[in-house]
Amino acid sequence: MIRIEQARKRYGATVALDGIDLDVRPGEVYGLLGPNGAGKSTAMALIAGLLAPDAGTVRVDGADPVQPATRARIGLAPQALALYETLSGRENLEFSGRLHGLDAARLRERVDAALAFVALADRQHDRAGGYSGGMQRRLNLACALVHDPALVLLDEPTAGVDPQSRNALFDNVLALKARGTTVVYTTHYMEEVERLCDRVAIIDRGRVLAVDTVDALVAAHGGASELVVQLGDGREVREEVHEPLARLNALAREAEVSAFRVERPRLEQVFLHLTGRQLRD
């Protein structure tokens, strides 16, 4: 669906992307995980056709996304809310649909569907400026979906969103995945990637450090799991182990085990391992 090869992009002296390669398959939810300033949004802008790379190539379905015909297949929900506050939710969606050339009948159908998808049908005639932050995020997503794109780009979609709206957005992403829509999802929240993404690219300082499923990344870069055992005499044993069951059996032969748990490494450890620093907001 998306193929980026050796893409470079500079803003003056700042290198935003330093020769990245990405290969996003049709129908998958692909995460771009990295701290602020890592180059995620620039990568999204290249995919959306908003920017052209200084070097390298970007292709969406084999075509240059700068071309309008390619952009017609892409829906972008930018990190900064892109809403007209004096227009109602419905009017925002109608405008987005008209920009994509939907005719009247199709526009009505798609606007209704998008409103239902983000659960804003009951507030559709209210001005967007009066929406809560979470509702505005959902409307921002709906504007990206109104023309029924094959590829949806979600740039930090949960920024500044309350837990309830965040869960609603997660459900929206999973619903998109279920219907076969390709989703590229940038975030610096690891739990979102772990919950939603089929594969994830860890990106930092304009470079892609690793790409794989969350499990594979953890297995490859997360280090050992941690076994925590409560012994009958009240002691707690905490050890990093590669084979937790074998070590648990060994401990059980030595003393009575009253409880235990295995703490698997998470993406935080993966990022720490790959970059030498914590992934922070």
Added chain:
Amino acid sequence: MSTRDKPLAATLAVVRKDLLQLRRDPAALFFAIGWPLIVAIAFGLLFGGGGQVTAPRVLLVDQDGSAQSRAFAKNVEGIDALDVERAASLDVATDAVRRGRRVAAIVLPPGWGASGGGGFSPDAMAVELRVDPSRKAEIAMLEGLLTGAAMQSLMSGGGESQSATLAQARKEVASLPPASRDAYVAFFDALEQLPDTDAGTGTGQGDSAIAPLKLATTPVQAARQGPTNSHAVTFPQGMFWALLGCLMTFATSLATERSAGTWLRLRAAPVAPWRLLAGKGLACALAMLVALNLLAVVGALGFGLRVDWLLLQLAFLAGTACFTALMMLLALMGRSVAAANGVAWAVLMPLAMVGGAMIPLFVMPGWMQQVALASPVRWFIVAVEGATWRGFGIAEMLPACAVLVGIAAALLVLVRLRARTALA
């Protein structure tokens, strides 16, 4: 995907959205329509004498010179509601009306007194009114006042009121010496025996069966070499302020889109950036045309603005083209709202100051009128004045419109050059 292939669809979507936003922005609406109306109306009243109704200015030409005409002229000069001056000749009076300096000329023709003018004689000659036909309300008032003056001269009204007046008069003269009393009684008898005839043939004479004055109205084609009233000056100025209000709103809208993040959504759509800008230009042009025509209608209906609607639309279209192109260029100059605002004011204020938006062009000193030639504001105001009080024909209108369209074309070239980098 079911989509429209019409290339204008996205552009029209921007037009629709921008106009909807304008409609919901009270401040922008005020500066597009409200403020120009204030400029046009309030300043017109201010310059026209503090808003008080002034007496219609008329000229009187007594070509008869009879005792009756002199008496009638004296009565007319005594009417408080009229500003009456004597004219040296019929030509002088007619010319003053043609130039819009007087509402009408009252002409007492030779032989008027001898024919029974100012009385009820069916053979009486009419008083001629040479009038500016566009000033209908003032003419109607003048006709009423003249008839009233004649009636006053005769101490009579009409119908029952005439009888009552005469009965009262008879009582009042009863105590006079017999000689005097008899003379008055004979006069009253003669009045009562006057025939019940249609006394007037002039326009606005009214339906009264008995009238002491015949009026014959002659329209004089106005030469329109000067504004007929202060609103004739302030409405064209107000129209420029309407252009300015729309221009400022749309010139900053691109920067507003950037700051609000919506520019990203526009750019992500499968639409060439120049179509987005064209959409804003078209929305701006439509808003300008609506505001201009609204002002013109208010001016024509409420403030005596004389309008050649065809020529006025020509002026509006040319002015709208010019100032829309200027809006598009200014919109591309500032990336933030504050910057766009600053650039727009910096460009527009000098153009407005020298172009006649603040000081009427016809009162500017000669050197300033030369400087004004460089301002599109000047050409717009001249074109609008041409379609109103200057009385331009199409040949006189075309140069001003051509200059505006030429400036628009030049600005669009600059827009094209600037758009390559500004819209990237």
